[in-house]
Amino acid sequence: MCGIIGYLGQKEAYPVLLAGLERLEYRGYDSAGICTAHHGTLHLHKKKGRVENLKSITLPGTIGIAHTRWSTHGSPADKNAHPFLDQSKQFSIVHNGIIENYLELKEELRKEGVAFTSDTDSEVIVHLLAKYYHGNLQEAVLNTVKRLMGAYAFCVLKSGNQEIIAARNGSPLVVGLNGGENFIASDVSALIEHTRRVIYVDDFRLVKVTRQGVELSDFQGRPLPPSIKEVNWNIEQAQKQGYKHFMLKEIFEQPQVVEDSLRLNLSLRKDFSRLLIVACGTASYAGLVGKYLIEKIAKIPVAVEIASEFRYKEPLFSRDDLILAISQSGETADTLAAVRLARQQGAKTLGMINVVDSTIAREVDDIIYTRAGLEIGVASTKAFIAQLVTLYKIAYALAGQEFSGEGLVEKVQQTLSLNSQLKDLAKKYFAYQNFLYIGRNINYPLALEGALKLKEISYIHAEAYPAGELKHGPLALVSEETPTLAICPQDSVYEKTFSNIQEVKARNGKVIAVATQGDERIKGISDDVIYLPSVKEVFYPLLAAIPLQLFAYHIADVKGCDIDRPRNLAKAVTVE
Numbered sequence: 196m197c198g199i200i201g202y203l204g205q206k207e208a209y210p211v212l213l214a215g216l217e218r219l220e221y222r223g224y225d226s227a228g229i230c231t232a233h234h235g236t237l238h239l240h241k242k243k244g245r246v247e248n249l250k251s252i253t254l255p256g257t258i259g260i261a262h263t264r265w266s267t268h269g270s271p272a273d274k275n276a277h278p279f280l281d282q283s284k285q286f287s288i289v290h291n292g293i294i295e296n297y298l299e300l301k302e303e304l305r306k307e308g309v310a311f312t313s314d315t316d317s318e319v320i321v322h323l324l325a326k327y328y329h330g331n332l333q334e335a336v337l338n339t340v341k342r343l344m345g346a347y348a349f350c351v352l353k354s355g356n357q358e359i360i361a362a363r364n365g366s367p368l369v370v371g372l373n374g375g376e377n378f379i380a381s382d383v384s385a386l387i388e389h390t391r392r393v394i395y396v397d398d399f400r401l402v403k404v405t406r407q408g409v410e411l412s413d414f415q416g417r418p419l420p421p422s423i424k425e426v427n428w429n430i431e432q433a434q435k436q437g438y439k440h441f442m443l444k445e446i447f448e449q450p451q452v453v454e455d456s457l458r459l460n461l462s463l464r465k466d467f468s469r470l471l472i473v474a475c476g477t478a479s480y481a482g483l484v485g486k487y488l489i490e491k492i493a494k495i496p497v498a499v500e501i502a503s504e505f506r507y508k509e510p511l512f513s514r515d516d517l518i519l520a521i522s523q524s525g526e527t528a529d530t531l532a533a534v535r536l537a538r539q540q541g542a543k544t545l546g547m548i549n550v551v552d553s554t555i556a557r558e559v560d561d562i563i564y565t566r567a568g569l570e571i572g573v574a575s576t577k578a579f580i581a582q583l584v585t586l587y588k589i590a591y592a593l594a595g596q597e598f599s600g601e602g603l604v605e606k607v608q609q610t611l612s613l614n615s616q617l618k619d620l621a622k623k624y625f626a627y628q629n630f631l632y633i634g635r636n637i638n639y640p641l642a643l644e645g646a647l648k649l650k651e652i653s654y655i656h657a658e659a660y661p662a663g664e665l666k667h668g669p670l671a672l673v674s675e676e677t678p679t680l681a682i683c684p685q686d687s688v689y690e691k692t693f694s695n696i697q698e699v700k701a702r703n704g705k706v707i708a709v710a711t712q713g714d715e716r717i718k719g720i721s722d723d724v725i726y727l728p729s730v731k732e733v734f735y736p737l738l739a740a741i742p743l744q745l746f747a748y749h750i751a752d753v754k755g756c757d758i759d760r761p762r763n764l765a766k767a768v769t770v771e
């Protein structure tokens with residue numbers, strides 16, 4: 196959460212930082228700010244709200260740091276916006292993460308006469324720097340990190356110095372190199388416009404960035420050789436290319452994602468007795484589809500644990516288990532902690548990660564990269580699809596069976612033609628306050644995913660249940676005011692789900708059914724039917740995901756919601 200960026204080069208820093216912040220805005224958008232250094236003075240502009248609020252002015256200088264905030268400590272107010280300055284206005288910092296011992300540090304600094312200007316945990320960093328500065332900025336940063344507990348990536352700018360110093364422990368940080376101009380940022384999307392040559396910074400590392408290059412050291416100040424990598428995606432992927440929102444663009448990229456994912460070459464050793472999947476949110480629902488799939492196809496037991504629960508519940512697992520961490524960003528704090536816990540206790544870990552060289556990708560024993568490409572919309576769509584296809588590949592590989600792809604690319608493409616129907620349905624259903632989503636078996640996780648999509652971007656309350664659970668409580672919610680979205684393709688549990696739809700209809704509930712092309716019977720009892728192409732039972736989740744994404748998207752659009760930046764959320768959840 197929160198995006199940070201630093202720049203130094205020949206260009207005016209302010210517009211460069213502003214453009215970088217716009218790309219990082221998906222990480223948080225409660226406030227934004229920029230600090231530049233020019234002729235021995237720091238210049239600061241920061242504001243509550245979106246990055247665009249910074250556009251009315253500019254600041255001088257060819258070196259600067261910037262921040263876009265997702266609030267943790269302190270409300271989204273001007274005073275809590277980064278960058279922060281020390282009292283002498285010589286030092287400025289931007290921070291992503293949480294300083295857990297900030298209250299204690301604040302107390303200590305207050306006693307020494309520091310007057311704090313914000314309610315944040317981050318501000319202690321800049322005052323510690325000022326306290327420890329005796330002529331060498333790098334030394335001051337090293338002494339500062341010794342005092343900090345928690346997670347952080349922060350950048351430091353000092354008036355009069357032609358350098359940016361950054362430190363990392365637990366929050367992502369990447370350096371971008373482009374000849375006489377260099378960058379440092381939370382992720383590659385902020386730099387990709389300028390360069391594809393990057394250095395991923397590890398935990399407990401300090402980086403000094405100048406116009407000439409980069410010096411890397413550990414927290415004891417010992418120099419380390421930087422490893423330069425080439426990023427394999429480009430600026431077009433970071434642009435909307437005519438789509439109204441990134442989410443819509445990413446939904447429409449899904450046929451390509453399926454095609455790319457099918458090409459994945461997997462070599463899996465089947466030397467484990469149980470697969471234990473750890474993940475959060477949408478990634479955990481992909482994991483749940485994986486459970487149904489792998490148990491059905493490969494006959495290997497699979498457990499799925501929400502990473503935030505796993506890490507705090509004294510989980511039982513053995514060295515015979517394989518821990519599979521699924522994550523788009525590869526930075527989710529809870530999933531990362533689950534991986535670390537599993538490794539500490541001697542279990543083998545495998546990552547299914549989308550962002551190359553992200554923290555989880557670098558920490559797991561083995562890695563499978565999903566092939567979704569850059570996902571910018573906060574609501575995950577194409578990354579989910581890539582996770583599903585990868586899980587199909589794993590299931591068939593573990594079963595020793597051939598998986599050719601079954602014409603899935605064309606079927607996904609065909610399913611996208613439902614877009615205009617879903618646009619119309621959105622106009623019909625957008626005013627409802629509550630929805631139920633039901634599905635059975637392998638489509639139950641899709642009900643969870645569909646409900647999550649609706650909640651997060653349209654702010655409509657939606658609850659998902661295994662269809663068979665309705666009669667154990669949620670049926671009491673059914674009324675004319677609460678429509679039910681039922682995933683009911685012609686599969687082995689069709690008749691059962693069909694009966695559940697009848698139960699809803701008998702109680703005056705409206706039903707939108709997601710069904711198989713040609714199913715006339717379901718039309719007779721449902722208010723609206725969304726038809727999917729006919730596929731083998733196990734592949735329905737892949738197709739059903741698309742109308743569920745489009746339904747949420749168009750409802751949110753009709754309601755005028757900020758689809759790519761839903762309130763209170765951020766793309767990479769790097770805090771607990």
Ligand code: F6R
Nearest residue numbers: 476477478522523524527574575
């Ligand atoms: C929902 C969504 C989130 C993420 C979750 C895990 O649309 O995007 O629920 O799936 O925060 O994120 P990753 O996959 O980056 O670990």
